[in-house]
Amino acid sequence: MAKARGFDIRRQNGFVFVALCCFVMLYLPIILLVVYSFNSGSSIAIWEGFSLKWYALAWQNDKVQDATILSLIIACCASFVATSAAVMAALATTRTNKFRGSALVFAMINQPLMIPEIVTAVALLIFFAMIKVYTGYTGLWYLIIAHSAFCIPFAYMPIRARLQGMDLSLEQAAADLYGTPWRVFRKVTLPQLWPGVLAGAMLAFVISLDDVVITEFVKSAGQDTLPTYMLGQIRRVVTPEVNAISTILLAISVALVIAFYKLSQRTDQSTKK
Amino acid sequence: MIEIAGLSKTFGSGASAFTALKDINVTIQENEFFTLLGPSGCGKTTLLRSIAGFVDPSTGTLTINGEDILSKPPFARPVNTVFQNYALFPHMTVAENIGFGLEMQDRPKAEIKSVVGDMLELVQMTQMADRMTSQISGGQQQRVALARALAPKPEVLLLDEPLSALDFKLRKEMQIELKRLQAETGITFVFVTHDQEEALTMSDRIAVMNAGRILQIGGPKDIYDHPAERFVADFIGDTNFVDGEVKKVAGETAQVQLQSGKVIKARNVAGGATSGPVTVAVRPEHADLSAPGGLIDGTLKNIIYFGTDTHYHVQTDDGSTFVIRRQNQPDAVEAHEVGEKVGVTFNAGVAQILRD
Incomplete structure (x- = not known):
């Protein structure tokens, strides 16, 4: 007897094939990149045997070290500034009465996602050039400010989503129990919001860490972050050192994603009704 | 306060x-x-x-x-x-x-x-x-x-x-x-x-x-x-609504002539109409069945046994339904049957004039 079965996309002709193609397209290049980072030869296309020498070389390379430190400083500062701004923006767009132009404000906060990055980069280049003329300052802050700015929408999204999903009556109960707005935020809103804040900060961190276009335009001479250093390397001679650095970056972002997943699971358990 | x-x-x-x-x-x-x-x-x-x-x-x-x-x-x-x-x-x-x-x-x-x-x-x-x-x-x-x-x-x-x-x-x-x-x-x-x-x-x-x-x-x-309005009487408990006309008012009581022609004494504490047509409310447990010739006459349409009490649905001669609730006694024999001609009575003062 044939069993009556409902529609299931997994049983459509060619489903498995299309799915496999997509995964292969996505992950084969990355797998190859990781594999060739262990190549003992100096080619990124011809396998010559297993070795960790490119990791050792990258580790000992002063330029890589400097670029890594600079990348981390910028990513930490930018994600902190962007997340703080995003928390305030999210509160202002979810915890206030509907105001005139609130849709416009929402659009403006997310606009950096829509504006072509190259446009932002050129605009920042010109703007910072003007400031440089007047102040003569050529330090790191240009990069931190630029990164903070384009990271805000990435931090804003998960925080806003979390705030919208939160039970408003908890904050009302806290206010009802004599909590002033600031203490309600600190004692009730923030502990509930924490997974959203962490997600936002991690997203901003990763986005800042791998930015090339804006950094390339804004950076002053000698201010190489890891991605711009790699870009510079590729122009000259391509060795598996670039693969090694990429693999480490990949490992860091995978670790961040896993850490966040574990953390949000734990908070969800303690906040679940 | x-x-x-x-x-x-x-x-x-x-x-x-x-x-x-x-x-x-x-x-x-x-x-x-x-x-x-x-x-x-x-x-x-x-x-x-x-x-x-x-x-x-x-x-x-x-x-x-x-x-x-x-x-x-x-x-x-x-x-x-x-x-x-x-x-x-x-x-x-x-x-x-x-x-x-x-x-x-x-x-x-x-x-x-x-x-x-x-x-x-x-x-x-x-x-x-x-x-x-x-x-x-x-x-x-x-x-x-x-x-x-x-x-x-x-x-x-x-x-x-x-x-x-x-x-x-x-x-x-x-x-x-x-x-x-x-x-x-x-x-x-x-x-x-x-x-x-x-x-x-x-x-x-x-x-x-x-x-x-x-x-x-x-x-x-x-x-x-003493519900003052139809909504209150209807929302709290069960109530029969009976139409009538105010004939005479004396303080908080009023004489109301029902459509059957009978005149009852109703309470008017909430400041209802003092003349003309009114609606009075009577709780089912405040009314009782009698032989035809009561305050309102009709036909017994339904007898529903609820354990603690029994509900009698009377189809009155003017077409509406009047519900009466009687407390049950152990081993009492049901004295009424569906289709019987009956009257509805209630004591002076249990009817309440509603404000419209």
């Missing part, structure tokens, strides 16, 4: 404006168990939230012990709320939840600890002090929400349908529990419910609301025995 005068609230503006409260005037006494009763959407929760400070009334005044509170934010008002969904803080233990209000008032640590201990005892939750709120049952969450709102000793406790999420048996227990807590603490309770039985059993006074207005305020017995 809460004094509310001329309070109204309109949400939105223009064509989409919705008036949730219309000219509310009420004084709630100290240490009173006061209930706002009405169907959903009648404005009772909006009124409660106006007192708590989560709704900003459009017009009117609201004072507690003579002090205007409308200008104050929620955290500066001497009231605490028990929310419908309890709104317990999920990231705190039972004890931390109960101590939250005191902590926000910056009371000394030792005092918070002792008050929380007292409150845990009051709601019989001492063993659960260190549990997270997700690890306790619905009835226990209800008790914690109550203890949390009572701990700072507010002047007024606001309760927003706090029992609606509990099952029947637990609800009955909590009704008695709430009454006990109110007596023990001496705090004014303002209780919102749509359950007429809950309102009748617990309240000192009830305000019946509909469509943003308070229709009648009075004690449970007063509201039940």
Whole structure:
């Protein structure tokens, strides 16, 4: 007897094939990149045997070290500034009465996602050039400010989503129990919001860490972050050192994603009704 | 004492404006168990939230012990709320939840600890002090929400349908529990419910609301025995509505001629019409069956046995249905049968003239 079965996309002709193609397209290049980072030869296309020498070389390379430190400083500062701004923006767009132009404000906060990055980069280049003329300052802050700015929408999204999903009556109960707005935020809103804040900060961190276009335009001479250093390397001679650095970056972002997943699971358990 | 005068609230503006409260005037006494009763959407929760400070009334005044509170934010008002969904803080233990209000008032640590201990005892939750709120049952969450709102000793406790999420048996227990807590603490309770039985059993006074207005305020017995309006009579308990015409008025009683031609003595306490056509309300348990030739005549259409009592549905000669409720006696033989011609009688004074 044939069993009556409902529609299931997994049983459509060619489903498995299309799915496999997509995964292969996505992950084969990355797998190859990781594999060739262990190549003992100096080619990124011809396998010559297993070795960790490119990791050792990258580790000992002063330029890589400097670029890594600079990348981390910028990513930490930018994600902190962007997340703080995003928390305030999210509160202002979810915890206030509907105001005139609130849709416009929402659009403006997310606009950096829509504006072509190259446009932002050129605009920042010109703007910072003007400031440089007047102040003569050529330090790191240009990069931190630029990164903070384009990271805000990435931090804003998960925080806003979390705030919208939160039970408003908890904050009302806290206010009802004599909590002033600031203490309600600190004692009730923030502990509930924490997974959203962490997600936002991690997203901003990763986005800042791998930015090339804006950094390339804004950076002053000698201010190489890891991605711009790699870009510079590729122009000259391509060795598996670039693969090694990429693999480490990949490992860091995978670790961040896993850490966040574990953390949000734990908070969800303690906040679940 | 809460004094509310001329309070109204309109949400939105223009064509989409919705008036949730219309000219509310009420004084709630100290240490009173006061209930706002009405169907959903009648404005009772909006009124409660106006007192708590989560709704900003459009017009009117609201004072507690003579002090205007409308200008104050929620955290500066001497009231605490028990929310419908309890709104317990999920990231705190039972004890931390109960101590939250005191902590926000910056009371000394030792005092918070002792008050929380007292409150845990009051709601019989001492063993659960260190549990997270997700690890306790619905009835226990209800008790914690109550203890949390009572701990700072507010002047007024606001309760927003706090029992609606509990099952029947637990609800009955909590009704008695709430009454006990109110007596023990001496705090004014303002209780919102749509359950007429809950309102009748617990309240000192009830305000019946509909469509943003308070229709009648009075004690449970007063509201039940002397409903002033058709809506009140219909919403609370079962009622027969009989049309008639006022013939003579003498103080609170009036002579009303029914359509059958018979004249009855009806009470007119709520200020109904003193002449012309009126509607009178008669409770089913206040009326009885008789031989044809009663105040109203008709045919017995239905006899329904309910265990404690029996309901007789009489199709009256003018076409409406009149319900009579008789208490059952053990081993009594049913003396009536469907299709029989019967009369309906009731004593002088049980009929109530309704205001239209």
